Amino acid sequence: MPTRYQGSPEEVRALNAYITLMRAASSVETRVQRHLAEVGLTLSQFGALEILLHVGPLCARDLCQKLLTTSGNITLVIDNLEKRGLVRRVRESADRRVVTVHLTPEGEALIREVFPRHVAGITETLGVLSPDEQEELRRLCRKLGKQGAG
Secondary structure, three states: OOOOOOOOHHHHHHHHHHHHHHHHHHHHHEEEEHHHHHOOOOHHHHHHHHHHHHHOOEEEHHHHHHOOOOOOHHHHHHHHEEEEEOOEEOOOOOOEEEEEEEOOOHHHEEEEEEHHHHHHHHHHHHHOOHHHHHHHHHHHHHHHHHHHHH
C-alpha cells in the first residue's frame, strides 16, 4: 500500500520506496527466521553463533560491532546463549577486564546444523529474483547503507 501523504513528488516517491523496502525486508526476515524459531534462536543469537563460528572467539564489544547492535543487547544475547550452554565467557589472563566469548562444542554443533538451513532459506526466498536482480539489489542496498557513513 503506497503512502497517502500528499507531499511533493520527490517526497511521495521516497516514502513509497521506503515503505516497500521495509515491508520487503520484514517479509524476507520472517520467512528466513522460521527455522531459527524451531531451534529456539533469535536472529541476534543466530548471528552471534554464526560470527563466532566463522570469525572465532571475540570480545563482546567486537561481537556487538559485527552484529550492529547495542552493548545492552549483546550482553542479553550472550547471557541467553551462555544459559543454554552454547557459548562461554573467558576472562583473559593478561587483562582481566577483557572477556572473550567462545563457542562451546554444543554451540558449534548447533550452528553447523542450522547454518545450511538458513542459507537454503535465504537462497529460496531470494530465488524469485534473477542473479542479475540479486546483484542489483545488493548494489542498491550497499549504496543506501553507505549514505551518511563517514
